[in-house]
Amino acid sequence: MTHLSYCTNVHPAEDLLGIVAQLDTYAVPVRERLDAGVLGLGLWLAAPVAGQLAADPYLRNRFRRELDVRGLEVVTLNGFPYSAFQAPVVKHAVYHPDWTTRQRLAYTLDLARVLADLMPDDAARGSISTLPLAWRVPWDTTRAAAAARHLDELARGLEGIASATGRTIRVGFEPEPGCVIENTTQAAELLSGVDTRWLGICLDLAHLACAWEDPSAALxxxxxxxxxxxxxxxxxxxxxxxxxxxAGVLAPYAEPRFLHQTRSAxxxxxxxxxxALARRLPGPWRIHYHVPLHAEPVAPLTSxxxxxxxxxxxxLATSDCDHFDVETYTWGVLPPEQRPRDEAGLAAGIAAELSFARSLLAAEVPL
Structure with a gap:
């Protein structure tokens, strides 16, 4: 069964009451717009609320009921941002703490414990996406060894959760430009030897494009x-x-919140x-700026x-992956004329992306 969801890291709430409120403000209206009996969420839980839920089975069950009564399901979590992902300035902070630290390990295992109780009873498995080890600097053999130890502990922890709950949860490392692992070549090299029963890849298709990778060759x-x-x-x-x-059309996309790594062919x-604009890099460019799936940017830009x-x-032809998560977290920093005007506008935009994705996965969009 294929699970389609949208990632809630587009919303700023980082406490349980705020997260439940955002379900009513956005997720339920999106589900209603799509006329869907159940809507999938790629839930983002900041580290403090993940820890709170992981420590309290009653609270997890209560949160699961809040999802159920709204017709919402969760089979995947976004564990890349640790906290404050919609702060006024994020930039390089999103890569910390990284996999050289025990904070990252603890956070990810907290997410796995939470997900084991949030998943629908008939879900075959759950998934968590995470950063590709670290930003590329500083990186040395000492840091690499620390990360390797933590990945081994992660695999053992996931195995323990599976043994205790009967739920299989896998963690996918997400190649991203500028990181220690920014493409599938580096993933194949640096993740060789991990326990693939529990660890694998989260493939972000904007990142794949920015690395100028051919999808068939990459897979x-x-x-x-x-x-x-x-x-x-x-x-x-x-x-x-x-x-x-x-350049004039690109300039409004250079904004202060997120890092927009730019790669030339x-x-x-x-x-x-x-x-990139200041250095006038030779074109063409692909820019790590997640744009709405269903709408082309203003010409002469494309997506x-x-x-x-x-x-x-x-x-769909070669993989058994069944978790697909729409992750456009940049709605609030789009050039002003392209941003949603209000909460209803954002819900409408998310619903349009999901409709596009649903058709794409059903092979209704020409390939």
């Missing part, structure tokens, strides 16, 4: 390495065929869009939707 590389794709994030990046000509890189379509086609 073949992961298969050859024995790394399962445990989760897919359905996302599209921003693309500029001629960034010099498009000529293997030239900048860690943020404003840097990497063709990569998204090709990757989904390949995944």
């Amino acid at each position: 073949g590389r992961l298969q050859d390495a024995g790394l399962p794709v445990v989760k897919v994030q359905l996302s599209a990046a921003l693309e500029a065929a001629d960034p010099v000509a498009a 000529w293997d030239v890189a900048a860690d943020d869009l404003d840097e 990497t939707a063709p990569v998204l379509r090709a990757a989904v086609r390949e995944l």
